[in-house]
Amino acid sequence: MPATRPACAAVAIAWFQLASIPGAWALDPPSKAPNFGSVANTRHNLTQSFLGTGAGWMDLSRNDYAEVCVYCHTPHGANTRTQAPLWNRTQRDTAYTTYDQLGTSSLTQTVTAPGSNSLTCLSCHDGRTAVDSIINMPGSGHYDSGQQSGQSNGFLDSWADGPGASPFGGHGTLDNSPAALAQFGACQSCHSINGDQHDPSTMAAFDVFYIATDLRNDHPVGVRFPADNPDFRGGATELGAVSFFDTDADGRPDAGEIRMYDTGDGYEVECASCHDPHGVPSSGPGSTFNPTFLRVANSGSALCLSCHMK
Ligand code: HEC
Ligand code: HEC
Ligand code: HEC
Ligand code: HEC
Ligand code: HEC
Structure with a gap:
């Protein structure tokens, strides 16, 4: 990787095209995030401050708000369309193809549309909304209630005046077409989706990250946990809206x-x-986090066996 930032977007694209070896990586290369202690040390830190100077590359395609939590949470003006804690992200009305539409005959439960505790994740991972599309950007006067249900590139571009603003302009100059900005197009210029890895030695691929809107090939969500069913573990504790x-x-x-x-x-x-x-x-405060943000590491299928009696 060149030691300095590209002077303009065109330079960046040319450099990454030169380094391109299509299909070299089908899997996600390891993260550079140290993955312990705090969300700031994980891939969910979208300031990417753990990359050091390398984080500047992303200024071409998303606002650097210089705060870790703000990509997802806000202390004020949160999204009331989503039943999630102080949620700061745009929640579009998106239709998902759900697991039951696969047509297996073995499901015993009804599958409903993904609930709030899935829509939070899908607000980035379905690739329909920019990762920096939030309602309340840091500082006063950077608030737009319309952002609750739709992405305004004009509003997001106004961050050009904010602290940590991109030297390349607002919400991303790499590809300013609404379609590209609304999806992961701007990210794909450097990161790959579907195996076309632009720089195999350094770049994280987005293949595994892009869940899209067809959930038929994903573990069912929005599916009721069956009570009193010998195929499923019993004895969950119920506490208001959560059972665990x-x-x-x-x-x-x-x-x-x-x-x-x-x-x-x-x-x-x-x-x-x-x-x-x-x-x-994975083993007490300060230890490395379980892989892929899992609540229970899946060694020996421990995660699956938390629910399934198989
Ligand atoms: C101009 C090229 C470029 C663009 C466009 C770009 N990135 Fe990156 N990204 C990089 C580079 C370089 C790195 C550092 C190498 C690495 O970790 O893959 C990186 C790293 C990352 C990482 C950390 C990967 C890890 O675990 O180490 C994440 C997450 C990330 N980018 C997300 C995004 C998102 C989301 C977008 C689109 C909004 C995006 N990037 C667009 C160049 C780019
Ligand atoms: C990538 C998005 C993301 C980032 C970044 C993030 N959170 Fe969250 N946070 C969530 C989601 C999603 C939930 C709801 C989880 C659920 O459905 O139970 C949540 C829940 C919470 C809760 C409620 C209780 C809990 O632990 O589930 C607190 C408190 C919280 N976050 C604090 C923070 C703080 C502080 C930061 C920054 C240091 C932060 N979060 C960064 C996505 C994020
Ligand atoms: C603000 C946008 C955003 C939200 C909200 C979000 N993610 Fe992510 N997530 C990302 C980005 C960007 C990456 C990095 C992709 C990469 O490096 O390939 C990522 C990576 C991941 C990874 C891969 C981690 C690894 O180490 O391989 C998992 C698993 C994941 N997210 C799950 C979730 C879940 C579950 C939720 C909801 C509870 C969620 N994400 C919410 C943006 C988001
Ligand atoms: C029943 C448990 C379960 C549910 C529900 C679930 N996941 Fe996962 N997820 C996993 C496990 C286990 C892995 C690790 C797979 C692996 O290592 O190949 C994973 C991996 C991932 C990854 C990284 C892909 C990879 O192969 O590394 C992403 C991104 C992700 N999940 C997002 C989501 C999103 C978004 C949802 C909701 C639509 C979701 N997950 C629902 C268990 C689950
Ligand atoms: C939080 C509890 C929970 C966890 C953890 C969990 N599952 Fe499930 N799983 C369910 C529920 C509930 C269903 C829906 C069952 C039904 O409708 O009969 C389901 C459905 C499935 C199905 C589809 C069955 C069908 O008839 O189509 C498979 C396969 C499955 N799970 C495998 C796994 C695997 C593998 C893991 C671990 C990676 C896992 N599950 C983790 C709760 C869980």
């Missing part, structure tokens, strides 16, 4: 405990049943 397997018997749904969420259709499995987006220590 209280492995340490402290009466609280801890980050490392599998949980189900009731957002109106009973206790259901959602993305956050299995994943905690902040990272979960």
Whole structure:
């Protein structure tokens, strides 16, 4: 990688095209995030400050708000369309193809549309909304309530005046077409989707990251956890809108405990049943986080066996 930032977007594209070896990586190369202690040390730190000077590359394609939490949370003006804590992200009305539409005959439960505890994740991972599309950017006067349900590139571009603003302009100059900015197009100029790895030695691929809107090939979400069914573990503790397997018997749904969420259709499995987006220590405070933000590491299929009696 060149030691300095490209002077303009065109230079960046040319450099990455030169380094391109299509198809060289089908899998995700290891993250440069150290993955312990805090979400700031994970891939969910979208300032990418853990990359040091390398983080400047992303200024071509997303706003650097210079704050870790703000890509997802805000202390004020949060999104009331999503039942998630102080949620700062745009929540579009998106239609998902759900697992039941695969047509297997073995499902016993009804699958409903993904609930809030999946829509949070899908607001980035379905590739329909820019990762920096938030309602309340840092500092006063950077608020747009319309951002709750739709992405305004004009509003996001106004960050050009904010602290940590991109030297290349606002919300991304690499590809300013609405279609590209609304999806992961701007990211794909450097990172790959579908195996076309632009710089195999250094670049993280987005193949695994891009879940899209067809959920038929993903573990069902928005699916009720069956009570009193011998194929499923029993004894979950119910606490308001959450039910959880209280492995340490402290009466609280801890980050490392599998949980189900009731957002109106009973206790259901959602993305956050299995994943905690902040990272979960593998063996006590300060230890390396479980891989892929899992609440329970899946060695020996421990995660699956938390729910399935197989
Ligand atoms: C101009 C090229 C470029 C563009 C465009 C770009 N990135 Fe990056 N990205 C990099 C470079 C270089 C790195 C550092 C090498 C690495 O870690 O893959 C990086 C690293 C990352 C990482 C850390 C990977 C890890 O775990 O180490 C994430 C997450 C990331 N980028 C997300 C994004 C997102 C989201 C977008 C689109 C909004 C984007 N990038 C667009 C160049 C780019
Ligand atoms: C990539 C997105 C993302 C980032 C970045 C993020 N969070 Fe969260 N956070 C979430 C989601 C999603 C939930 C809801 C999880 C669920 O459905 O149970 C949440 C929940 C929470 C909760 C509620 C209780 C809990 O632990 O689940 C707190 C408190 C919280 N976050 C604090 C923070 C703080 C502080 C930061 C920054 C240091 C931060 N988060 C960064 C996505 C994020
Ligand atoms: C603000 C946008 C955003 C939100 C919200 C978000 N993610 Fe991510 N997530 C990312 C980015 C960017 C990456 C890095 C992709 C890469 O490096 O390939 C990532 C990576 C991941 C990874 C791969 C981690 C690894 O080490 O390989 C998992 C798993 C993941 N996210 C799950 C979730 C889940 C589950 C939620 C909801 C609880 C969520 N994400 C919410 C943006 C987001
Ligand atoms: C039943 C548990 C479960 C649910 C529900 C679940 N995941 Fe995962 N997820 C996993 C496991 C286990 C892995 C690790 C797979 C691996 O190592 O190949 C994973 C991996 C991922 C990855 C990284 C892909 C990879 O292969 O490394 C992303 C991104 C992700 N999940 C996002 C989501 C999103 C978004 C949702 C909701 C739509 C979701 N997950 C729901 C268990 C789950
Ligand atoms: C949070 C609890 C939970 C966890 C953890 C979990 N599952 Fe599930 N799983 C469910 C529920 C609930 C269903 C829906 C069952 C039904 O409708 O009969 C389901 C459905 C499935 C199905 C589809 C069955 C069908 O008939 O089509 C498979 C396969 C499956 N899970 C495998 C796994 C694997 C593999 C893992 C670990 C990576 C895992 N599950 C983790 C709760 C869970």
